[in-house]
Amino acid sequence: xxxxxxxxxxxxxxxxxxxxxxxxxxxxxxxxxxxxxxxxxxxxxxxxxxxxxxxxxxxxxxxxxxxxxxxxxxxxxxxxxxxxxxxxxxxxxxxxxxxxxxxxxxxxxxxxxxxxxxxxxxxxxxxxxxxxxxxxxxxxxxxxxxxxxxxxxxxxxxxxxxxxxxxxxxxxxxxxxxxxxxxxxxxxxxxxxxxxxxxxxxxxxxxxxxxxxxxxxxxxxxxxxxxxxxxxxxxxxxxxxxxxxxxxxxxxxxxxxxxxxxxxxx
Amino acid sequence: xxxxxxxxxxxxxxxxxxxxxxxxxxxxxxxxxxxxxxxxxxxxxxxxxxxxxxxxxxxxxxxxxxxxxxxxxxxxxxxxxxxxxxxxxxxxxxxxxxxxxxxxxxxxxxxxxxxxxxxxxxxxxxxxxxxxxxxxxxxxxxxxxxxxxxxxxxxxxxxxxxxxxxx
Numbered sequence: 001x002x003x004x005x006x007x008x009x010x011x012x013x014x015x016x017x018x019x020x021x022x023x024x025x026x027x028x029x030x031x032x033x034x035x036x037x038x039x040x041x042x043x044x045x046x047x048x049x050x051x052x053x054x055x056x057x058x059x060x061x062x063x064x065x066x067x068x069x070x071x072x073x074x075x076x077x078x079x080x081x082x083x084x085x086x087x088x089x090x091x092x093x094x095x096x097x098x099x100x101x102x103x104x105x106x107x108x109x110x111x112x113x114x115x116x117x118x119x120x121x122x123x124x125x126x127x128x129x130x131x132x133x134x135x136x137x138x139x140x141x142x143x144x145x146x147x148x149x150x151x152x153x154x155x156x157x158x159x160x161x162x163x164x165x166x167x168x169x170x171x172x173x174x175x176x177x178x179x180x181x182x183x184x185x186x187x188x189x190x191x192x193x194x195x196x197x198x199x200x201x202x203x204x205x206x207x208x209x210x211x212x213x214x215x216x217x218x219x220x221x222x223x224x225x226x227x228x229x230x231x232x233x234x235x236x237x238x239x240x241x242x243x244x245x246x247x248x249x250x251x252x253x254x255x256x257x258x259x260x261x262x263x264x265x266x
Numbered sequence: 267x268x269x270x271x272x273x274x275x276x277x278x279x280x281x282x283x284x285x286x287x288x289x290x291x292x293x294x295x296x297x298x299x300x301x302x303x304x305x306x307x308x309x310x311x312x313x314x315x316x317x318x319x320x321x322x323x324x325x326x327x328x329x330x331x332x333x334x335x336x337x338x339x340x341x342x343x344x345x346x347x348x349x350x351x352x353x354x355x356x357x358x359x360x361x362x363x364x365x366x367x368x369x370x371x372x373x374x375x376x377x378x379x380x381x382x383x384x385x386x387x388x389x390x391x392x393x394x395x396x397x398x399x400x401x402x403x404x405x406x407x408x409x410x411x412x413x414x415x416x417x418x419x420x421x422x423x424x425x426x427x428x429x430x431x432x433x
Binding site for chain 2: 124125127128129131132135159160163164167171199200203204205206207
């Protein structure tokens with residue numbers, strides 16, 4: 001039955017689709033999501049930066065700024081825009097570095113091993129926590145034993161594995177915020193506590209990342225990240241910012257309003 | 267691959283809950299061959315009108331649990347602002363992030379993948395004692411709760427409690 005039999009639009013939708021208006025909207029949202037999943041892998045191959053310009057053909061501001069980036073960043077690796085893109089882009093770009101940097105890998109492994117105890121001390125249920133930790137370590141160990149770019153990419157494109165990695169990165173971010181709550185509290189407007197912010201904006205999947213997430217994660221892991229900003233701003237060239245402040249960047253991410261991808265210098 | 271992780275995690279939780287039961291609820295499977303469908307018995311929290319009741323509910327886990335939350339449905343009749351008349355539990359932590367299609371959900375706590383059966387049930391028990399009347403799933407129960415707590419609300423809850431005693 002139509003939701004509102006007096007509404008001719010609802011009647012028309014029901015006649016043509018056999019669904020009520022709300023059902024039809026949900027079905028369409030599902031179709032759109034399916035299409036996004038089919039056309040955008042969670043993490044793409046490394047592509048020439050010109051693919052980015054193709055997205056903005058009719059846009060002189062963006063086109064110009066992208067052209068100016070060709071020399072510094074000839075390649076891009078895109079991530080799917082599902083709200084997890086910062087964590088996925090960071091995770092992939094950094095682990096890709098680890099494929100060829102044994103010393104850094106060793107340091108990272110020690111950091112992650114310690115992180116588990118911090119998370120348990122903060123009160124996360126060890127039951128579920130250990131599952132995410134074990135999966136994360138499995139991937140790190142795999143990089144150590146058999147460093148393979150194609151396998152790393154396959155791991156990050158497998159929805160289940162990839163999401164498990166994102167969950168753990170979100171937990172690390174939450175732990176850092178809670179550990180250094182006195183410092184991070186200053187970033188919040190209103191009277192939200194750090195704990196509330198973490199359970200509402202950090203730990204749930206698909207919640208987009210803000211500067212505070214990036215500062216917390218990069219500080220907690222001691223990994224420098226440069227973020228290049230591509231927006232409609234007045235400036236002729238894309239700006240950039242390094243996180244945490246003052247640390248030499250190991251990886252470069254591209255930010256467009258609402259989305260993060262990975263950039264490559266060579 | 268995701269599914270086998272979900273199976274392993276649910277099995278571990280079931281074993282653990284049987285070995286070390288948690289106050290306030292007990293848990294088992296509806297059908298021994300399906301780890302994704304649980305039956306739980308929730309004790310009415312002390313110092314509430316639900317005290318003395320033993321409410322049966324089902325938890326149905328998606329195959330990508332714990333990335334996605336389970337659904338919870340009371341099988342026993344229960345009168346509560348955040349449980350709809352079909353028994354479906356509407357509590358913010360059982361909603362997927364982004365799952366706000368009907369726009370009634372406040373930006374409260376969301377599902378996070380570290381939740382376990384235990385943390386879910388503890389939230390549900392705390393919801394029984396302390397309803398959220400901002401987004402009621404049972405509008406009539408919310409009205410009773412707000413306007414006639416010691417009268418109509420108590421009477422309907424007590425009737426549900428008695429029904430579970432007859433089971």
